[in-house]
Amino acid sequence: DVKVTQSSRYLVKRTGEKVFLECVQDMDHENMFWYRQDPGLGLRLIYFSYDVKMKEKGDIPEGYSVSREKKERFSLILESASTNQTSMYLCASSLGGAIYEQYFGPGTRLTVT
Amino acid sequence: AQSVTQPDIHITVSEGASLELRCNYSYGATPYLFWYVQSPGQGLQLLLKYFSGDTLVQGIKGFEAEFKRSQSSFNLRKPSVHWSDAAEYFCAVVPVSGGSYIPTFGRGTSLIVHP
Numbered sequence: 001d002v003k004v005t006q007s008s009r010y011l012v013k014r015t016g017e018k019v020f021l022e023c024v025q026d027m028d029h030e031n032m033f034w035y036r037q038d039p040g041l042g043l044r045l046i047y048f049s050y051d052v053k054m055k056e057k058g059d060i061p062e063g064y065s066v067s068r069e070k071k072e073r074f075s076l077i078l079e080s081a082s083t084n085q086t087s088m089y090l091c092a093s094s095l096g097g098a099i100y101e102q103y104f105g106p107g108t109r110l111t112v113t
Numbered sequence: 114a115q116s117v118t119q120p121d122i123h124i125t126v127s128e129g130a131s132l133e134l135r136c137n138y139s140y141g142a143t144p145y146l147f148w149y150v151q152s153p154g155q156g157l158q159l160l161l162k163y164f165s166g167d168t169l170v171q172g173i174k175g176f177e178a179e180f181k182r183s184q185s186s187f188n189l190r191k192p193s194v195h196w197s198d199a200a201e202y203f204c205a206v207v208p209v210s211g212g213s214y215i216p217t218f219g220r221g222t223s224l225i226v227h228p
Contacts, residue, residue, distance in 0.1 A: 004156070031214070040122070042203065042220035043157075058215075090156055098145055098207040098214040099164060104156030 003027070004105035006091050012111045019078040021108050023091030029103070030096040032074035034058075034066060037088040037107070049074055050096065081112045115140040117206050119219035126194050127227045134189040134222050136204030144206040146187040147216065148178055151201040160202075163187060174198070199226040 007022035023032065031050050035043040035058075045058030047066040055066050063085060067075045074093075078085055088109050092102040116139045126132055138144065145164055149157040161172025168180040178189045187204060201223050205216040 033215075040220065043218045045215065048215065092157075094214075096214070098209060100214075101147060101159045101162055102149075102157070102216065104149075104158070106154070106156045 004091055004093055004103050006089075006105040006108050008108050009106060010109050010111075012113065013078075013081050014113055015082060017078075017081050017112075019081050019110065019112075021076040021078075021089055021091075021110070023074045023076070023093075023105055024072055025074075025093040025103070026072065027093070027103070028071065029093035030071075031094045032068065033092040033094075033102065034064075034074065034076045035090045035092065036060070037090055043090065046076065078110075081110075083112050086110060086112045115144060115206055115208060115217050117204055117217050117219040119202075119204055119222050121222045122220070123223045123225065125225040125227060128196050129193050132189075132191045132194045132198070132224070134202050134204075134224070136187045136189065136219060138185050138187065138204075138206045140185075140206060140208065142209055143180075143182060144208055146178075146180060147205040147207070148172065148176070148187070148189050149203045149205060150174075151203065151221075153200070157203060160189070194224075194226055196226045196228065199224055 004025045033048040034046040049055045049068040065077045090107045091105040094100045094102045118137045147162045148160040151157045201221045204219040
């Protein structure tokens with residue numbers, strides 16, 4: 001079974017802190033994705049990566065950055081957390097190509113106070 | 114750009130009743146189509162997918178979906194709902210060509226199951 005794990009299920013941070021969200025997949029997938037999920041807005045893509053050290057902006061990259069130094073690990077970084085970044089963050093991975101489904105982690109619920 | 118519409122934000126059904134969740138997409142060509150389910154506190158899990166061929170596809174947990182090209186729809190169905198089906202359901206489309214394999218998700222439909 002494909003497993004996508006996220007470093008924390010729940011996280012509480014203060015405004016202005018630097019926040020790291022880690023995601024690891026164990027199936028040698030080329031693609032990895034970070035989404036945020038907010039009620040009524042569905043899933044919005046923040047960044048994705050199709051290879052090590054490669055990244056592409058999604059729909060809402062402002063205030064975020066990412067890092068992919070190893071194939072299995074994809075990190076989301078909030079350089080200076082703000083209250084409007086309070087959300088559920090979902091990581092996903094997939095094989096390359098449109099035909100392949102995504103596998104999701106359990107999510108990290110981040111609260112910024 | 115493609116878009117996905119799930120017109121129902123919430124749907125309430127009684128346990129044992131049938132279910133249909135609607136999904137419409139806007140795209141120049143037939144995309145790849147997916148349905149995912151998100152149980153409370155969990156990530157998304159694939160229910161089923163359509164690429165080509167038979168327009169009625171079977172998925173896990175007794176779900177099926179029918180692709181209708183003329184209506185640009187990919188509705189999810191289940192003949193008899195169980196209380197454990199209470200969850201959020203997402204439809205997603207991926208372009209077949211053009212080099213992008215980034216899914217576009219609908220905003221989701223929340224299913225409430227009454228005993």
